[in-house]
Structures are given as C-alpha cells and as structure tokens.
Amino acid sequence: MSVDNVASAKANSDVEQPFAALGLKLDEYERIKEILGRRPTSSELAMYSVMWSEHCSYKSSKVHLRQFGDKVPANDSMLVGIGENAGVVDIGDGWAVTFKVESHNHPSYVEPYQGAATGIGGIVRDIISMGARPVAVMDPLRFGAPEHPDTRRVVNGIVAGIGGYGNCLGLPNIGGEIVFDPSYQGNPLVNALCVGTMKHEDIHLAKASGVGNSVILYGARTGGDGIGGVSVLASETFDADGPAKRPSVQVGDPFMEKLLIECTLEVLHAGLVEGIQDLGGAGISCATSELASNGEGGMHVWLDRVLLRDSTLSPEEILMSESQERMCAVVEPSKVDAFLDVCKKWDIEAVVIGEVNASGRLTVDWHGEQIVDVPPRSVAHDGPVYERPYARPDWMDARQADAPTAERLARPNSAEAVRETLLRMVAAPNLAAKTWVTSQYDRYVRGNTVLAQPEDSGMIRVDEVTGRGIAVSTDCNARFAALDPYRGAQLAFAESYRNVATTGARPLAVTNCLNFGSPEDPSVMWQFEQAVTGLADACLDMGTPVTGGNVSFYNQTGDVAIHPTPVIGVLGVIDDVNKRTGMEWKTAGESIFVLGVTRDELAGSEWAHEIHGHLGGMPPVLDLAVEKNLAEVLLEASKTDLITAAHDVADGGLAQAFVEMAIRADRGATINLPEDQDSFVFLWSESASRAVVVAPHHHDQALVALCSRYGIAVTHVGSVDDTTELHFRGVYGGEVSATIDELRAASEAVLPKLFG
Amino acid sequence: MSSRIGVVTFPGSLDDKDAARAVTLAGAEAVPLWHADATLHGVDAVVLPGGFSYGDYLRCGAIARFAPVMEPLINAAREGMPVLGICNGFQILCESHLLPGALTRNDHLHFICRDQRLEITNTTSAWTKNFDMNQEIVVPLKNGEGGYVADERTLDQLEAEGRVIARYLELNPNGSRRDIAGICNEAGNVVGLMPHPEHAVEALTGPTVDGLGFFTSVLKSLVENGKVLA
Numbered sequence: 001m002s003v004d005n006v007a008s009a010k011a012n013s014d015v016e017q018p019f020a021a022l023g024l025k026l027d028e029y030e031r032i033k034e035i036l037g038r039r040p041t042s043s044e045l046a047m048y049s050v051m052w053s054e055h056c057s058y059k060s061s062k063v064h065l066r067q068f069g070d071k072v073p074a075n076d077s078m079l080v081g082i083g084e085n086a087g088v089v090d091i092g093d094g095w096a097v098t099f100k101v102e103s104h105n106h107p108s109y110v111e112p113y114q115g116a117a118t119g120i121g122g123i124v125r126d127i128i129s130m131g132a133r134p135v136a137v138m139d140p141l142r143f144g145a146p147e148h149p150d151t152r153r154v155v156n157g158i159v160a161g162i163g164g165y166g167n168c169l170g171l172p173n174i175g176g177e178i179v180f181d182p183s184y185q186g187n188p189l190v191n192a193l194c195v196g197t198m199k200h201e202d203i204h205l206a207k208a209s210g211v212g213n214s215v216i217l218y219g220a221r222t223g224g225d226g227i228g229g230v231s232v233l234a235s236e237t238f239d240a241d242g243p244a245k246r247p248s249v250q251v252g253d254p255f256m257e258k259l260l261i262e263c264t265l266e267v268l269h270a271g272l273v274e275g276i277q278d279l280g281g282a283g284i285s286c287a288t289s290e291l292a293s294n295g296e297g298g299m300h301v302w303l304d305r306v307l308l309r310d311s312t313l314s315p316e317e318i319l320m321s322e323s324q325e326r327m328c329a330v331v332e333p334s335k336v337d338a339f340l341d342v343c344k345k346w347d348i349e350a351v352v353i354g355e356v357n358a359s360g361r362l363t364v365d366w367h368g369e370q371i372v373d374v375p376p377r378s379v380a381h382d383g384p385v386y387e388r389p390y391a392r393p394d395w396m397d398a399r400q401a402d403a404p405t406a407e408r409l410a411r412p413n414s415a416e417a418v419r420e421t422l423l424r425m426v427a428a429p430n431l432a433a434k435t436w437v438t439s440q441y442d443r444y445v446r447g448n449t450v451l452a453q454p455e456d457s458g459m460i461r462v463d464e465v466t467g468r469g470i471a472v473s474t475d476c477n478a479r480f481a482a483l484d485p486y487r488g489a490q491l492a493f494a495e496s497y498r499n500v501a502t503t504g505a506r507p508l509a510v511t512n513c514l515n516f517g518s519p520e521d522p523s524v525m526w527q528f529e530q531a532v533t534g535l536a537d538a539c540l541d542m543g544t545p546v547t548g549g550n551v552s553f554y555n556q557t558g559d560v561a562i563h564p565t566p567v568i569g570v571l572g573v574i575d576d577v578n579k580r581t582g583m584e585w586k587t588a589g590e591s592i593f594v595l596g597v598t599r600d601e602l603a604g605s606e607w608a609h610e611i612h613g614h615l616g617g618m619p620p621v622l623d624l625a626v627e628k629n630l631a632e633v634l635l636e637a638s639k640t641d642l643i644t645a646a647h648d649v650a651d652g653g654l655a656q657a658f659v660e661m662a663i664r665a666d667r668g669a670t671i672n673l674p675e676d677q678d679s680f681v682f683l684w685s686e687s688a689s690r691a692v693v694v695a696p697h698h699h700d701q702a703l704v705a706l707c708s709r710y711g712i713a714v715t716h717v718g719s720v721d722d723t724t725e726l727h728f729r730g731v732y733g734g735e736v737s738a739t740i741d742e743l744r745a746a747s748e749a750v751l752p753k754l755f756g
Numbered sequence: 757m758s759s760r761i762g763v764v765t766f767p768g769s770l771d772d773k774d775a776a777r778a779v780t781l782a783g784a785e786a787v788p789l790w791h792a793d794a795t796l797h798g799v800d801a802v803v804l805p806g807g808f809s810y811g812d813y814l815r816c817g818a819i820a821r822f823a824p825v826m827e828p829l830i831n832a833a834r835e836g837m838p839v840l841g842i843c844n845g846f847q848i849l850c851e852s853h854l855l856p857g858a859l860t861r862n863d864h865l866h867f868i869c870r871d872q873r874l875e876i877t878n879t880t881s882a883w884t885k886n887f888d889m890n891q892e893i894v895v896p897l898k899n900g901e902g903g904y905v906a907d908e909r910t911l912d913q914l915e916a917e918g919r920v921i922a923r924y925l926e927l928n929p930n931g932s933r934r935d936i937a938g939i940c941n942e943a944g945n946v947v948g949l950m951p952h953p954e955h956a957v958e959a960l961t962g963p964t965v966d967g968l969g970f971f972t973s974v975l976k977s978l979v980e981n982g983k984v985l986a
Binding site for chain 2: 160164167168170256258346440444445446450461578
C-alpha cells in the first residue's frame, strides 16, 4: 500500500486535498502550506485538522479565556495553573488536589451510553496524567423537555453509561446536576468532573524532555473508533438531515481504564516517568505534538509500531483515532524495561513508538517512509486564533423587559393556592428527587465519601489520619445566563461557592465547563464573552482562581442555540471532615434561621419556568461582598459548632429548601412566615446569597451576633418539630401543612414515572 | 498475635482497600494478596472483595475463579479456613462451587446503590457469630447482578440447614429468590454476601457501623477454633 509521504508532497504540490471534509477552512489550509513551505501530506493534514479543531485549539474562545490568566487573584494555593491537563491546588499538609470538568455533549446525543461513558474515561485520564489518584467523579447533566419522547432515550442511555463506566472504575459519584429544559432537546449536555489527590512531590507534567528518551504508548490498542470526533463531531452544528455520525463516537472499556489508573500510578510513584500525557481528543496527534511542543522540541515516531485492533487502518486514521484508554509516557532508556514490567504486571500492552530528539521537528515514519515532518508547536499551540465578531442581540431588550411581575404572571394568593403550588413545585422534574438516577451510581467505593448528593456539595476525606478533606460542587442556572450572561455566570459561580461553604469547606479554586451555541453567531459569541468576563471578574473579586476548564461550542441544532450554560465547579478544603455540616436537621426544638435577604426576584426562577413556562426579566441581583460574608458566617458557625445543619437556597427558593431538609431528616418543622413579606415571594423567590441554618436554641444569640458581625441579615423563622409534618404559618393569614410522606412521595415518583 | 486476614486483589477489584480498612478497624492485620500469586502467605482468613474482576467479562466472577490464588484458597476453604466473599467475591465463590447457586442480573435491569435493611438469620457461621438472631442491620448495597438464584431443592435445603445468613427487609433490591442476601456453606466457614459490610464500618462514611460485626465475628471464630490466641 503506498502512502502519501513528505517526498511526494514536495514533488507534487498541486494535489487536491479534502481539507474541507476534515473540517478545515480554506485560509487554515493555506496557512498550513505556508508553515510547511509545501502542501501537507495526508497524514499531516489529518493531524492539523484535528488539532486545529475548535474543540482542541480553542480558536474562537482563546482571546476571551485569557481573562482567567490576566485576572488572577492573589492566592498562594495554586501549584499548577491553566494550560496543563488540569490545574493543581495546595490543600495543606503536603496534599495537592487536581480537578477539572469536561464536556462530552455531542457524542452523548449521537450515542448516549458510549458518549457519557467515555466522557468519564477522558476526564479521569486527565487527572491521572497529573500524577494524582482519582478519588471522585460528578456529572452535571442537561436534558430536553422531560415529557419529550426522545428525552427518555437520552436520559436512560447517559445515566446507564455514566454508571456502567464509573461504577466499574471504582470511583464514587458524589454529585452533579440534572436539569431539564426544552433548550437542550437536540443538544443534551454531558459534563464530567473528576477530582484527584496527590502529595506535592508526585505532580507530573505533559512534557517530552531529555534527548534520547523513549516515548511509550500503553493501554488499549488503537482502533477505528472516534476518528475525527473532535473535528467533525464536536466542532460542528448538528444538521437535521445530515449523515449519522455514530462512527465518530468512541467505545469505552472501563476495566482497561481501571488497570490504566493502577499501572500509571505505579510507574509514576516508582519514578520511572519523565513526562506523561493521556490520549483523548485527537489521539496520537495530540499526545505526540503536545509532548514535543512542551519539551525540548523534537520527537521521532515510528507509527507502524502502534498496536492495532484493526490491521487495515491507514496512518492517517491511526493519527486521528480517539480510541479510549490509552496513555503516552516519556521514559529514560535505562528505565524502559522496568516500565514495561509494571505494564505486564497489570496485563497492559505497551510499546516504544518514538524517541525524543533535538531536531525541533515532529517526524513520523510509516514502514520506512517519512509521512510527517512538522514543527510541533505549529500543531499543538500555534493554531489559528479568531477574533470572532460579537454583539448584544436586539432581542435582549424585550427579554429583559418582560419581568414576571404579579400582573404578568398569576401568583398564588391564598393558603389553599400556596399548598397547591407547593405540591406542584415539589414534583417539578428539576426539583424532584434525583434518587432514580443517583441510585444507579456507586457513591460508597473507596470508603472516603463523607457527603454525596442530595447534599449541597460532595465531600471526600483525603487524609484518613488527620481528617483533612475536600468538597466540590457544580452549579449553573442557565435561565439566569439567558437573561444576562454576565450576571448569570456570576450567579452560577456564587451558588457553587455557597454550596461548598454550606458544608463547612473553604472555597479555594474554580473550574468551568462553558457550554454554548455556535461561535459563528455573534449573539452566541456575545453571550460567551459576557459569561467569561463575569466569571473572571467574580473569581478575582472572591480570591478563587480558575485552574482550568473546557469550552464546548456548537451546542445548537440549526439556528437554535442552547441557553448559555456556564457550569461552574468550586473546590473547597476542610481541615477535618468530622466537622462537616449536613443538610439534615436532627433535633426537635432547634431553631431554624434564614440567612440573607429575600427580594421579589422570580425572573428565571423554577416557579416561572415550571408553572408558567416563562423566561424574562432580570436575574437576581448579586453582591459578591455579601456572598463572601455569608460564606464566612457559614464556615465560622460550622467550625465553632454553632449550627447543626445548613442548606443552600437556590432553585425553588426557601420552600424547596425547607422541604428538602425535612425529607432528608424524615422530621417535621414549623415555619412562621415573616409578617412584613408577601408569602409567595418569601417561599419561591430565588434571591442569591441565602442559606437556611439550624442551631440549638441556646446558640440563637451567638448566631445572630455572628451574622451581625459580617453584616448578614438573619431571620428566626421557626423550629424543628418531633413530628413528620411540615407546617407553614402565616400564609396569607392561614396555615399550610403537608406530611413528609406526602412530599417525599410526590418528589420521588417523578423520575421513575418519566424514565423508569 | 493478632489475626492476619488476607484481602485478594484481582484486576478490576474495587473494594479491596475498603475491605482492608474494615479488617483493620475490627482489630486484625490486613494482608494484601495478589491474584497471580499461588499462595495465601499464611493468613488465617480471606476476604474476596467487591468490584468488577476482569470487567465482569464473560460472566461475573467466571474468570477470577481461575486465578492462581484461587487454588490454595479453595483448598484452604474446604479445610475450614474462613472465607468471606462480598458482592463480586460472592459471585466468585459461586463460580468456584464453594457456594451453591448463582447471581444474576437485577430483575429491574439497573445497577442499584442504596442503604439496605437486612435481617441476620444465622449466628453460627464464621462471619456472623457476633450478631443476634433476627437482628436488623443497615449496610450499603450496590450491584448490577445481585439476584440470587438456585433450584427450589437447593433453596429448601439452604433454609432447612439455616444457611441463609441474611435476608433483605422492606425491599428486595435485585429479585433474589426468597429475599436471600447471603448464604454460607455446610461447615459455616465460607460466606457469600451481596451487600457491602465494609462500607458500614465508620459513622463518618457509612449509614451505620453495623458492618463491623462480620469482621469481629471472624476474629471470634478464629479464637474459638484455636487458630489464634485470644
């Protein structure tokens, strides 16, 4: 079989090449020719096409993402910043934590099970390639309308895929989100977060240093799956009548991934590795060019040595394949045998495919013919950068003016109507219990899970001796971002920050998964620019750096984009997990307080969405100084044992927060609604920066004093009862009661009925 | 001298560290055993932990059953060494014919993870001595293929001989025949259990600490059998 090689590319410069079919634009193709001083070989074209894709090169987002680097808060906990596989932060006692969230949106719509499964696989390899042991995963998910017939297919496939892969990998799934909105009908969002821990000295980077060192490819064999996944799948909009894209989705093998985790940690801890990189999007093209580009600049690869599942694969396909469960390591020649021995112990195939050199070029041979000869930086880092036009769309004015006032949307105004609304809201798919999903995930494995859903954040014990631990939360109300992307991104960050603080952990660092429509639409690009700026400003203000993240564009079908969905993950540290604060109120007679101010803020709320299908107005106001002070109150109250339970107030407002605490505790309470406030607004407003806390009666004064020290409004609203009923008193002059059994039944029946 | 309890790691074992932690908290020494070593390193008892050995490929436990470590383990079990198989370990014990019956796909076809109420129905086996008859406990359950099945005669025999060691209460989570959560062999030294007692050994991370009873039971039985000094 003859292949297109460098010699023939020099000799025949006029050959017509399928750059457009590979997702490259004409000017990008011209630029490749300029870089090489000739036309690319078909293998080089394959490499550039995947590495210069939107998914790998961030060509549309780069100019905006720079803000995360420019607006870095003074924070000495950052050990490794943006640009590596995942950022690393110091959590004390010599421990470091790495965490990151990534999208696997497009594959998960085409093939939900494998798309979601390999999403976990990819993020887990990012974490191990930093030298960390993965300790937990979380999945922020977005689906279309619950009653739409296709939603059932997507939900069942994605949930089974996450469970099927994650459970077999031995990582506890400790939280995430499940949100339904028609905006995601043709573009479900599957974001996967993984967090890993290590000692400082175990941090590793993706770098091919040391001339003469061997490049070893190990793990699963390379097959024909996922070819062009990043370029033709993740970097284009779905067409209603386009060809099926299933061959571009990878197929996962979680058993191999589990072996890969153990094998990789063993070679790293044995000091056998100089540099390491996982193979995900863009496969071997990405791993070799990034390793070479980050190192001393040269690498030679014998591509015919790659172990294949399918011997008929062409070199171009091998370079582009996104077969899962593969890793690439740079190893000193004297340590290669020891490295291969560890692979053998774990029954993992490994082969030396290349060598680091000082040529400054990445060269690839195929059975003695040179098929690639490129400057590695031009592939990995110097891809195109677009200053895409962006503009605030005209329709924003009308959308923001359409506020959900009492005149615009009918509100309940009697005790009976409030009770009816309460039962409807509890059974809203976005608020209903997610047990049907989370019971399909293992939350216990590894024995260090301190908190898992439905708690406000997932919490993991890192050090079994000292009790040092971490908490992670991910959040985003995309309706807020649709109303105002700048504030929406800040509100998502604030909620995540608050969720971490609510459990007693100090927020430390931020990751993000920015899910948007097509960057070629100036309105979408404006939403993106606004969201990034909002998040960067908020992180600077709050002192929590962005340590890494992911951008997913082209989440749209035809001209219709998803709601801008900047999912924000916040990581916090807690000195002793035994001091954590859960959401369950425990003891009758304890006082219930609302921290923060409740305003008439229903725009973008779950109530407006669920009851009226309405989206308009301005999202809740956010004062970051207040948010920070609220977190200080929650942290100090937890540390000094002032409070026995705490719960964030967000989707569904205070009504939902009280219901969730009661169901969790299987214990009732009596809530006295403030006389100076409208009952409906008190119960369902989604004002930011609020929490419900519970304290023993004799701590009431100390808690009020603590709040006043930080300028946080505090309202005593009731007490925990020794009953199984939840009572709301002073509801438009009447009382609303519901049994916990009734509330739980309404909440837990929803998902099984829709998808079971 | 404290008891030495081995925990086997197969490729794909996931709860091996958890089982070792439970052994340690119960007061014994946990000894890691490697699937490819055909030796038990002189341990007094063995735990086969949960997980997905060999990815559950072919059939749960079907490949692990042929691991080199299984030969000395099967021999020792036949001679009376206490062996506890949890979840995937239970599946391996059935595949090894140390226990009768088999574990099949959950009747509802989903993986399920929940805090499960159990009733202890045997207080003489090596791993249940420290419980009271009909004691109710809560431990995590997590499996995709946990439905216990056997022919009617075997089920009758297990019940008649008191070899059902625990039953599911309130809800049968996987379609197990006669609500069986765990069984033992005739001698009572080999126990298979689908729920995960190793995840209920610390109040911080488990729903209860009820699971510890299985691990303290085996220490008691080792002392009674003169294997180790009290």
